[in-house]
């Protein structure tokens with residue numbers, strides 16, 4: 061299904077299929093995914109390792125590995141098809157200026173041989189006609205806004221702590237005041253306390269500056285306090301999508317239910333007994349027929365092993381792809 065376009069949507073993904081070509085066939089890493097991110101709202105995207113989250117992000121930023129192919133579908137930003145836009149124009153007008161990226165490893169963005177200040181200067185001066193003095197002033201302010209003293213601008217990335225580096229990456233992402241931030245496991249490599257602080261920082265920046273955010277993580281527990289809506293991916297498919305209160309308060313897909321049971325403490329769940337999800341995600345080169353979750357699903361019925369469930373609306377902003385739910 062494709063969601064109806066609305067003026068509230070900033071980013072819209074329509075039936076996107078991104079596959080990886082291998083010697084033996086295609087890995088169906090993102091397979092018919094449709095979702096949207098509203099203006100000034102946060103979409104949390106979660107799912108186990110290997111479910112296609114990073115492929116979704118790299119497709120949006122047009123930085124997929126060479127063997128990746130967008131088989132079909134579109135990604136629209138402010139109504140414009142950004143996958144088919146001239147690549148030079150996309151890099152000049154969209155990346156950083158409109159949509160910025162916060163990756164898991166800050167060193168993926170920070171070049172170890174340049175001082176923080178020089179990297180930030182380059183980002184600004186490549187996109188804006190500003191004097192060096194004005195740009196530097198903006199850099200110092202941007203660093204202070206994320207809790208990094210301005211003097212650190214003269215340091216090299218390795219001279220900062222992991223938490224400080226991640227703050228610098230956030231400052232860099234916000235340098236050109238983009239309308240949207242995509243964060244891919246941005247806090248995963250950090251210790252729990254630093255992770256909580258960075259998360260709090262991202263949330264307060266988002267609330268103050270009103271940018272949209274797509275926050276991608278394998279850790280569902282991070283999403284409760286930060287997200288307005290939640291998208292759950294499993295084996296390249298979107299299995300549940302909706303308002304955070306609905307998805308966490310009334311999870312409908314058995315996979316979402318199990319993911320929620322697998323996390324220790326979440327304000328929406330009373331149950332504390334941890335339950336690991338038995339089995340493994342399928343091989344995406346030869347995914348199972350029918351529902352991809354069926355082999356691990358406690359509620360699987362014969363139809364689940366034969367027919368792929370449709371992604372359909374339950375009520376309000378709450379969608380699910382599950383025969384057990386759709387049958388009711």
Ligand SMILES: Nc1ncnc2c1ncn2[C@@H]1O[C@H](COP(=O)(O)OP(=O)(O)OP(=O)(O)O)[C@@H](O)[C@H]1O
Pocket residue numbers: 080081082087089107108109110111112113114115116125127128278344
């Ligand atoms: N270059 C590639 N060639 C072939 N298969 C790939 C390639 N990159 C990723 N894959 C496969 O695509 C699927 C989705 O991977 P992806 O990295 O998007 O998942 P993910 O949810 O982001 O996982 P993680 O959190 O571990 O990064 C996996 O089965 C993965 O093995």
